[in-house]
Amino acid sequence: MLKKFVSSLLMITLLVGCGSSTPSSSTSSTTTENTTTEAKENDSEKDLEKVKKLASQIVDDLGLQESVVAAKDRIIPGIFFFEEGTVSASAFYLADKKADSVGVFKANDVEACKECVKTYLETLKAQLQTYAPDEIFKVDNAIVEEKDGLVVMIVCDDIESARQEANKILGK
Amino acid sequence: MWKKVTKSLLLISLFVNVTPVVADEEENEAGNYACHVLDFYDYYSPVPWGEYVDDSYYETAMFAGDSRMGSLYLFGDIENGDIHYVTSLNLLYIDVMQVDDREDEITLYELLDQTRKENVYLLFGINEIRNPNFVAFGEQFQDIITMLRTNNPNVNIYIILAYHPDYISNLPEPALSEHLLDLNTTLIDLAIRNHVYYLNPDNGMNDEEGTIIDDYVADGLHFTYEGTQAFKDYIATHVVRRDVYVKEICE
Numbered sequence: 001m002l003k004k005f006v007s008s009l010l011m012i013t014l015l016v017g018c019g020s021s022t023p024s025s026s027t028s029s030t031t032t033e034n035t036t037t038e039a040k041e042n043d044s045e046k047d048l049e050k051v052k053k054l055a056s057q058i059v060d061d062l063g064l065q066e067s068v069v070a071a072k073d074r075i076i077p078g079i080f081f082f083e084e085g086t087v088s089a090s091a092f093y094l095a096d097k098k099a100d101s102v103g104v105f106k107a108n109d110v111e112a113c114k115e116c117v118k119t120y121l122e123t124l125k126a127q128l129q130t131y132a133p134d135e136i137f138k139v140d141n142a143i144v145e146e147k148d149g150l151v152v153m154i155v156c157d158d159i160e161s162a163r164q165e166a167n168k169i170l171g172k
Numbered sequence: 173m174w175k176k177v178t179k180s181l182l183l184i185s186l187f188v189n190v191t192p193v194v195a196d197e198e199e200n201e202a203g204n205y206a207c208h209v210l211d212f213y214d215y216y217s218p219v220p221w222g223e224y225v226d227d228s229y230y231e232t233a234m235f236a237g238d239s240r241m242g243s244l245y246l247f248g249d250i251e252n253g254d255i256h257y258v259t260s261l262n263l264l265y266i267d268v269m270q271v272d273d274r275e276d277e278i279t280l281y282e283l284l285d286q287t288r289k290e291n292v293y294l295l296f297g298i299n300e301i302r303n304p305n306f307v308a309f310g311e312q313f314q315d316i317i318t319m320l321r322t323n324n325p326n327v328n329i330y331i332i333l334a335y336h337p338d339y340i341s342n343l344p345e346p347a348l349s350e351h352l353l354d355l356n357t358t359l360i361d362l363a364i365r366n367h368v369y370y371l372n373p374d375n376g377m378n379d380e381e382g383t384i385i386d387d388y389v390a391d392g393l394h395f396t397y398e399g400t401q402a403f404k405d406y407i408a409t410h411v412v413r414r415d416v417y418v419k420e421i422c423e
Contacts, residue, residue: 069268071264071265071268074311075264075265075308075312077308078264078303078307078308078309078311078312079262079264079308082303082304082305082307082308094265094268096265096268096269096270097259097260097269097270122342123302123303123342126302126341126342126343127260127299129341130260130341130391131239131259131260132260
C-alpha cells in the first residue's frame, strides 16, 4: 500500500518535471535573458573590482593601512544597506574600536545611498558617545562625496587630506 | 511493552505541544530491535527555571558576548571563568574586533572556533539595535552556531535574548521596544531552527515597567554588581538537564 503511494508520488513528480520543459519557441528568449544576465554580472564584477581598487588606494594614500582592515563583501549590506538594490558594488574598510573607516560605493540610487551612509555615521556616533567619545570629531567631520554614481566616505583624523583624496578619486 | 511506552511518550508530547526530535537511531548487532534517541525539549520556549547549579558548572561553560557580558567578567565572581567580551561589538565585525582585557589581540570569533566547552552562552545584538532589520545579523549568528556545532556536535548552545534596557541613545520609545522585539524574534527563530536553547532574562529581571530593574544597571544597560549577581543567578537557575528531555527508546 505504502509502496504504491510512494510510486504514484514519484510518477507525479516526473510528469510535473516533464511538463515544465521549455518549448522550442521560447528558447531564443531564454538565451537572450541569459546573455543579459551574464552582461549584468560582468558589469557588477567590473564595478566591484573598481570600488575595491579605489577604496584600497584611499587607505594607502591616507596611510590608514595600520588602523583599518577590509570588510568581507557579504557583511557590507548589514552595515549600510538594509534594502536591496541601493548599490551595485561596495568596498568598506573599518577599524577596531576607532571611527576610522573608508567606503566606496557604486550607487544605483545616489540619494538612497547617501542616506544610508548618513544613517551609518549617525549610528556610529551614537555608539562612540558611550565607548570612545574622543573619536566623535572624526564622524562629525566625515567626508561624503559623490560623482557619477560613485559615493566615497572617509572617516579619519586628517580631515583636509581626506577631502582632497575624495576629490582626487572622483576626479573633481 | 516498549511500543506502548513509545506511543505514550509521543501522545504526551502532542499534548504539551512538543515535537520530539529523533536525535539518533541505531540497531543492535542482531538487528532485532531499533533504538531511538528522542529529544522532548520544547525549543519554542525559553529555558524553564530549574535547580541552582553550583560553581563547578562554570568550568563546563564558555560565555561570549558584547559589553553586557563584560559585567559577568568583571563582577561575576566566577573563578576560572571562560568569559570573553568585546566592547561595542557589532556581530558582523566579530572576526575583526579584538577581545577586551587580553594582550594577545585575539578575536571572539577565533575563541569561539577554538572552544570545545560543553556549554556555550552567546549574548549579542545590543550594538545593532538601531538597525532597521536583523537579516544580516541573523545570518552571521547562524554561521557561528554552525561553526560551534561542526567543531563540537554535542555542544549545548544557549542564546541569551536582549533584556529590555532603560535607555538607548538615539533610539527613543516606542522604536526601542519595536527593535528589541525584532532582535529577539530573530534570536528565537535561530534557537528554534537550530534546536538550541534560549534564555529570556526579561522573565524575572524586569520591573513593573517592563524594563530591567533600575538597581541592576548603572547606565540603563550595563549591569552593576547587584545586577550581575542577579544575572548570574538567572543563568544558574536556567540550565537544561539533557537527561530530563532526551530519552533512548528501544523496541
